[in-house]
Each structure stands twice: as structure tokens, then as C-alpha cells.
Amino acid sequence: MNTRLIALDLDGTLLDSRKCLPDRNRKALEACIARGIYVVPCTGRIAVGIPEEVRKIPGIRYGITVNGGVLVDMQENKVLDEKLLSPITAVEIYEMINEYHVMCDAYIQGEGFSERYCFEHMDEYAIPDVVQELVRKTRVPVDNVKEYIRERNSMVDKLNLFFDDQKERAQVRRLLEDRGDVLVSSSFSYNLEINGPGASKGDGILRLAQILGVKPEETMAFGDGENDLSMIERAGITIAMENGEALLKEKADYIAPSNDDAGVGQMLEKLILSC
Numbered sequence: 001m002n003t004r005l006i007a008l009d010l011d012g013t014l015l016d017s018r019k020c021l022p023d024r025n026r027k028a029l030e031a032c033i034a035r036g037i038y039v040v041p042c043t044g045r046i047a048v049g050i051p052e053e054v055r056k057i058p059g060i061r062y063g064i065t066v067n068g069g070v071l072v073d074m075q076e077n078k079v080l081d082e083k084l085l086s087p088i089t090a091v092e093i094y095e096m097i098n099e100y101h102v103m104c105d106a107y108i109q110g111e112g113f114s115e116r117y118c119f120e121h122m123d124e125y126a127i128p129d130v131v132q133e134l135v136r137k138t139r140v141p142v143d144n145v146k147e148y149i150r151e152r153n154s155m156v157d158k159l160n161l162f163f164d165d166q167k168e169r170a171q172v173r174r175l176l177e178d179r180g181d182v183l184v185s186s187s188f189s190y191n192l193e194i195n196g197p198g199a200s201k202g203d204g205i206l207r208l209a210q211i212l213g214v215k216p217e218e219t220m221a222f223g224d225g226e227n228d229l230s231m232i233e234r235a236g237i238t239i240a241m242e243n244g245e246a247l248l249k250e251k252a253d254y255i256a257p258s259n260d261d262a263g264v265g266q267m268l269e270k271l272i273l274s275c
Contacts, residue, residue, distance in 0.1 A: 068204025202230030218249035
């Protein structure tokens with residue numbers, strides 16, 4: 001098995017349920033890096049949202065962030081490639097969902113922004129405590145995100161929507177998909193993530209592989225959620241987590257033990273490090 005690039009989802013995959021990096025996973029990543037393999041976080045988060053314990057592993061340099069919307073060289077703090085939402089589209093989406101009870105965050109040029117009221121009342125949107133803690137670390141509260149997007153007039157990395165009502169979430173998803181000009185996915189049962197055309201984790205892996213001179217068949221991907229489906233469909237070797245979505249497990253080449261059992265580390269030991 002000639003694997004040269006390993007792309008790893010974070011939440012529900014590389015990280016355990018407490019959002020921590022299991023020691024067995026860390027050691028396996030370090031061993032793969034020592035063999036000259038690119039180890040790449042592939043996440044819906046922005047680069048600064050990648051946990052420091054992952055970013056600081058020697059040899060982890062590149063990141064596929066905001067679901068493939070932005071490819072970054074974290075060592076040089078440089079964007080390598082991006083597929084973004086226009087500010088006009090982002091504002092239209094804000095206006096479209098105005099009647100729904102939803103917390104909508106915007107990521108712009110690697111920073112996350114939340115409406116101040118929502119930021120201070122996250123319990124109203126059924127956001128678990130561990131995710132609330134992550135939001136507080138990675139968002140800047142502003143009075144009105146829609147107006148902030150208008151004022152900045154910059155391309156938007158991604159929109160992230162949190163819902164406390166599954167019926168409203170389904171309705172908004174249909175409205176967004178009917179637009180035909182955005183990609184809609186989710187990483188949790190209570191959120192939706194909106195990206196621009198061409199921004200998927202699967203495409204992100206292939207774009208980064210091309211930049212690094214890696215063949216598509218030399219890539220490996222680990223994931224658990226809906227927003228990981230594209231990389232399970234497009235990477236060379238694919239692994240779904242036991243705790244993952246049923247569709248991913250049906251399509252993946254292998255199924256790893258759960259994220260709470262250091263499934264990534266176990267599979268890397270089996271597929272790469274034992275060879």
C-alpha cells in the first residue's frame with residue numbers, strides 16, 4: 001500500500017468525544033510522518049480551530065479547512081487554494097433564513113464571526129457544551145453578522161447554521177439545496193454547513209494532492225460524518241469510523257474502531273505501520 005497523504009477529519013474521527021487527541025492516534029501520526037507521509041487535518045473548522053495538540057505535531061504542515069473551501073500551509077500561514085462564497089450569496093442566505101430560529105456564523109479570511117446575541121445564548125440553539133466551548137474559542141461576536149459581511153465585502157469561507165428544531169433544519173436545507181449555487185452538508189445532527197461551488201473535502205484532498213505532487217490513488221481518508229462523504233468517495237483508500245454515518249460505512253474500504261477507541265491509530269498501525 002503506497003500511501004503518501006493521509007487526510008483526517010477531526011470531530012468524531014481523530015478526536016475523541018471530549019475533543020481530545022488520544023495518545024495512540026498521536027503516536028501513529030508521528031510514525032507515519034517519520035515515513036515521509038503527509039498527515040493533513042481535513043475539517044469543517046477554520047485553521048485556528050484545529051486543536052493545538054494536532055497543529056503542533058512536528059511535520060503537520062498543511063490543512064484542508066472549512067470542508068475543502070480553503071487549503072492552507074499552516075507553517076507559512078499561507079492560503080494555497082480556495083473555493084469561497086461571494087458576499088452577495090452569503091447575505092442572500094442570511095435574508096432567506098431570517099424567519100427561522102437559527103444561529104448563523106460566518107467564516108471570513110480564516111476568522112469566525114457570531115451574532116452577539118446568539119453567542120451569548122447558545123443554549124437556545126441546542127448546542128452541546130463541548131461545542132459551545134469550541135465556538136467561544138473560535139468566534140468573534142459582532143452585533144449583526146449580515147451587516148458585517150456587507151461592510152467587509154469579502155469572500156466568505158463558509159456559513160455554519162445551528163438549529164434547535166429539526167423540522168426547521170430540514171426546511172432550510174431544502175431551500176438551500178434548491179438554490180443550486182451552494183454546497184450543503186453537516187457535521188452534526190443539529191447543524192448545516194454552506195460552502196461555495198467546488199468546496200468539498202473530497203475535492204480538497206485531490207487539489208492538495210496535486211499541489212504536493214501526490215497521485216489520487218496515493219491518498220487515504222478517514223471520516224465519520226456527512227461532510228466526509230465526498231472524501232470517502234474520492235480518496236484512494238477510505239476508512240469510515242465505527243461511530244460514523246451508515247452511508248459512509250457502506251462506501252468505505254475499511255471500518256475503523258470508534259473515535260473513543262483510538263480507531264485512527266489502530267487502523268494506521270494495521271494498514272501502514274505494520275507493513
